[in-house]
Amino acid sequence: MAKIGVFICHCGENIAARIDCARLLSAMDDHPGVSVSLEYKYFCSDPGQENVKKAIRDNNLTGIVVAACSPRMHEATFRKACAEAGLNPYLCEIANIREQCSWVHSDKDKATEKAIDITRSLIEKVKRNNELQPIEVPVTRKALVIGGGIAGIQAALDIANAGHEVVLVEREPSLGGHMAQLSETFPTLDCSQCIMTPRMVEAAQHPKIELLTYSEIEQVDGFIGNFTVKIRKKARYVDMNTCTGCGDCIQKCPQKKISDEFDCNLGKRPAIYTPFAQAVPNIPVIDKENCTYFKNGKCKVCAKACPIDCINFGMQDEFVNIEVGAIVVATGFRIQNTAMYGEYGYGKYPDVITGLQFERLASASGPTAGKIRRPSDGKEPETVVFIQCAGSRDPSKGVRYCSKICCMYTAKHAMLYAHKVHGGKAHIFYMDIRAAGKGYDEFTRRAIEEDEASYLRGRVSKVWQENGKLIVRGVDTLLGKPVEIEADMVVLATAITPQPDAKEFARVIGIGCDEYGFYNEAHIKLRPVETATAGIYLAGACQSPKDIPDSVSQASACASKVIGLFSRDRLEREPVIAMNNEAICSGCWGCVVACPYGAVEKKDILSRSGELIKRVAFVNPGLCQGCGTCVTFCRSNSIDLAGFTEKQIFAEVMGL
Amino acid sequence: MNEQFEPKIVAFVCTYCTYAGADLAGTSRLKYPPNVRIVRLPCTGRISPMFILKALQKGADGVLVSGCHPGDCHFTSGNFHARRRWTVFRALLDFTGIPLDRIRFSWISAAEGVKFAELISSLTEDIRKLGPFEQYKAMIHETETPVSL
Numbered sequence: 001m002a003k004i005g006v007f008i009c010h011c012g013e014n015i016a017a018r019i020d021c022a023r024l025l026s027a028m029d030d031h032p033g034v035s036v037s038l039e040y041k042y043f044c045s046d047p048g049q050e051n052v053k054k055a056i057r058d059n060n061l062t063g064i065v066v067a068a069c070s071p072r073m074h075e076a077t078f079r080k081a082c083a084e085a086g087l088n089p090y091l092c093e094i095a096n097i098r099e100q101c102s103w104v105h106s107d108k109d110k111a112t113e114k115a116i117d118i119t120r121s122l123i124e125k126v127k128r129n130n131e132l133q134p135i136e137v138p139v140t141r142k143a144l145v146i147g148g149g150i151a152g153i154q155a156a157l158d159i160a161n162a163g164h165e166v167v168l169v170e171r172e173p174s175l176g177g178h179m180a181q182l183s184e185t186f187p188t189l190d191c192s193q194c195i196m197t198p199r200m201v202e203a204a205q206h207p208k209i210e211l212l213t214y215s216e217i218e219q220v221d222g223f224i225g226n227f228t229v230k231i232r233k234k235a236r237y238v239d240m241n242t243c244t245g246c247g248d249c250i251q252k253c254p255q256k257k258i259s260d261e262f263d264c265n266l267g268k269r270p271a272i273y274t275p276f277a278q279a280v281p282n283i284p285v286i287d288k289e290n291c292t293y294f295k296n297g298k299c300k301v302c303a304k305a306c307p308i309d310c311i312n313f314g315m316q317d318e319f320v321n322i323e324v325g326a327i328v329v330a331t332g333f334r335i336q337n338t339a340m341y342g343e344y345g346y347g348k349y350p351d352v353i354t355g356l357q358f359e360r361l362a363s364a365s366g367p368t369a370g371k372i373r374r375p376s377d378g379k380e381p382e383t384v385v386f387i388q389c390a391g392s393r394d395p396s397k398g399v400r401y402c403s404k405i406c407c408m409y410t411a412k413h414a415m416l417y418a419h420k421v422h423g424g425k426a427h428i429f430y431m432d433i434r435a436a437g438k439g440y441d442e443f444t445r446r447a448i449e450e451d452e453a454s455y456l457r458g459r460v461s462k463v464w465q466e467n468g469k470l471i472v473r474g475v476d477t478l479l480g481k482p483v484e485i486e487a488d489m490v491v492l493a494t495a496i497t498p499q500p501d502a503k504e505f506a507r508v509i510g511i512g513c514d515e516y517g518f519y520n521e522a523h524i525k526l527r528p529v530e531t532a533t534a535g536i537y538l539a540g541a542c543q544s545p546k547d548i549p550d551s552v553s554q555a556s557a558c559a560s561k562v563i564g565l566f567s568r569d570r571l572e573r574e575p576v577i578a579m580n581n582e583a584i585c586s587g588c589w590g591c592v593v594a595c596p597y598g599a600v601e602k603k604d605i606l607s608r609s610g611e612l613i614k615r616v617a618f619v620n621p622g623l624c625q626g627c628g629t630c631v632t633f634c635r636s637n638s639i640d641l642a643g644f645t646e647k648q649i650f651a652e653v654m655g656l
Numbered sequence: 657m658n659e660q661f662e663p664k665i666v667a668f669v670c671t672y673c674t675y676a677g678a679d680l681a682g683t684s685r686l687k688y689p690p691n692v693r694i695v696r697l698p699c700t701g702r703i704s705p706m707f708i709l710k711a712l713q714k715g716a717d718g719v720l721v722s723g724c725h726p727g728d729c730h731f732t733s734g735n736f737h738a739r740r741r742w743t744v745f746r747a748l749l750d751f752t753g754i755p756l757d758r759i760r761f762s763w764i765s766a767a768e769g770v771k772f773a774e775l776i777s778s779l780t781e782d783i784r785k786l787g788p789f790e791q792y793k794a795m796i797h798e799t800e801t802p803v804s805l
Contacts, residue, residue: 033694096696100681103685114690118693200678316699528780596731627701627734628699628734631704632701632703632704632737644702650707653695656693
């Protein structure tokens with residue numbers, strides 16, 4: 001026999017002003033199954049909760065309904081009170097008569113009627129609630145960090161320094177990511193590689209970090225605390241254990257005319273190469289597509305050059321499976337395909353380059369050893385035009401968002417150019433200058449005031465070539481006049497976009513992404529580093545365009561989440577999960593199709609002699625997130641969702 | 657006396673988007689008619705067509721199903737399942753003679769308190785114009801076989 005307690009909160013005047021609480025109370029008194037009903041000014045207060053606990057103990061209640069504010073506010077409070085009074089916390093329901101009743105209706109009579117209906121229907125529900133126990137799952141104290149850019153390295157180092165094991169996976173042959181490509185960084189003009197490479201070395205030498213470069217994630221299974229990850233270690237054709245990184249093979253390789261990706265195709269590299277001089281690990285890799293041996297079956301010059309015989313043309317991709325408890329995704333970004341802006345002539349005129357290419361020109365390790373030279377003829381450009389928002393904030397190009405870092409790096413480029421080419425003139429076309437950040441606005445002011453960059457507010461409509469010059473036609477909206485500038489070089493501040501395979505990869509690891517392919521956080525304000533999938537966290541520009549300090553802070557935030565997760569032996573989870581009644585399951589696998597988490601497995605039911613009787617669905621309690629989609633799919637009515645069972649919901653509807 | 661007909665509307669909503677949106681309408685002190693009774697579920701994917709039938713059987717004049725916008729589902733794809741299920745189910749409803757304009761399907765995010773209030777206002781008006789849903793009660797009366805729990 002149900003003995004339900006109903007607690008009607010006045011919430012000061014918030015509820016009592018619009019709802020006749022006395023009438024509500026007497027309506028509940030008469031409801032079958034209700035053994036006690038109370039009203040109070042603030043049930044969420046300490047004395048209020050004492051009242052609830054006392055009523056539960058004195059009346060041996062089998063369930064309670066608190067008619068008060070939204071369950072999103074105080075469900076946890078009252079569940080705790082239940083537990084303290086010896087009642088299973090899941091035998092508590094909250095009737096939302098504040099946010100969804102007293103605050104939104106002005107007619108007191110009708111509001112009271114609605115409050116009675118809401119409370120009554122939840123009494124009917126709570127009568128059918130079951131005692132539930134939190135689910136405990138073990139935790140593997142080892143983390144996987146995907147992406148070896150600055151965000152991934154920072155997250156890996158922070159987790160490893162807390163004493164936990166980390167596997168750091170990078171798909172390129174070296175750690176470093178985009179930060180290793182940069183010349184200097186805003187707003188201090190620190191040399192990027194000088195601050196980056198010590199971190200790369202620290203990560204590679206850390207006793208707790210296992211580094212897997214030139215490797216990719218193939219598959220992710222499991223759930224928070226218990227992920228199984230399959231990693232493909234791509235064949236380098238160079239034995240990592242014996243190679244000393246002497247570089248003889250790189251010197252001798254006869255194929256030297258391959259576009260260098262690290263230099264953004266401004267330089268050339270051989271077929272056996274390390275991406276850059278400070279690469280970590282400093283072990284070369286053979287580019288199979290461009291290697292003469294792999295193309296023609298003859299060459300092997302590198303193998304002959306190697307003094308310790310560590311080149312192996314027969315090497316195959318290897319697969320490894322690892323068990324981890326948490327995953328940090330730090331897969332970074334790409335810059336937008338500039339071919340979209342045909343009117344700016346990128347690809348047609350060699351002296352129209354991207355911001356990242358300018359970084360390589362300005363970098364001491366770049367193809368021109370840090371001298372600003374035009375790609376076409378190697379001359380020093382006397383006039384350079386920088387075009388901001390070349391792609392960003394342009395709905396017609398499918399990028400409505402601001403790429404966030406371009407205003408700052410364009411100001412930096414103008415400064416670097418002024419420092420390296422004395423007497424050179426920099427013109428910058430901009431839409432708005434967005435320089436929010438510590439020391440950022442001062443930095444752009446310096447570009448304008450000290451380094452005399454000329455900022456023109458307006459867009460560029462066309463770039464074309466005439467007598468060896470690039471003619472840039474735009475508009476200065478502050479003067480209200482069209483402008484034409486004869487330039488030697490044009491630099492496009494191209495949009496930051498997600499990795500081309502970001503959406504596919506989101507499916508592999510089971511997280512969400514937005515329309516562009518940037519990964520979704522669990523809550524944009526309050527849970528910005530967690531994903532909707534428990535145990536998977538986001539760091540850096542894979543979530544949205546970010547500069548280095550933001551990426552590093554987010555990476556450290558991820559690390560603190562992971563360390564927090566690893567501080568426990570076992571995890572407790574809400575028991576709102578699907579359960580299958582194997583006796584009536586027909587094995588139609590509708591649930592398997594429905595489940596967004598792959599939580600439903602096929603289980604064999606065997607007879608005593610080991611013969612297969614039938615196959616049924618089994619819901620993995622660690623993976624199930626409790627959406628209930630499978631319940632609605634179930635043809636045999638065997639699956640049900642704890643906390644929201646068919647019986648509970650039908651009763652709730654009948655109670656209305 | 658010409659008292660206005662007050663329809664009864666049952667809303668099945670997901671807890672992450674529309675329920676939160678309804679809470680936001682409350683915290684923003686927006687006003688809307690008191691005709692809707694909300695049933696909270698984890699996800700629209702959990703909403704069985706049987707719930708809608710049950711609500712109509714119990715005397716609801718209208719039903720609302722609302723969840724997260726496509727692509728925004730907390731559970732990744734529950735709302736897609738709900739949408740597909742609804743497209744199939746509405747054909748069946750139509751076949752059985754239940755007017756489709758008594759059932760509304762919509763997307764309301766946790767940030768759309770205003771949209772929630774507006775939707776409830778317009779839905780209440782629309783259902784009020786349709787009048788009491790006597791037809792379903794008549795159908796139940798004819799068959800006398802209540803839907804089993």
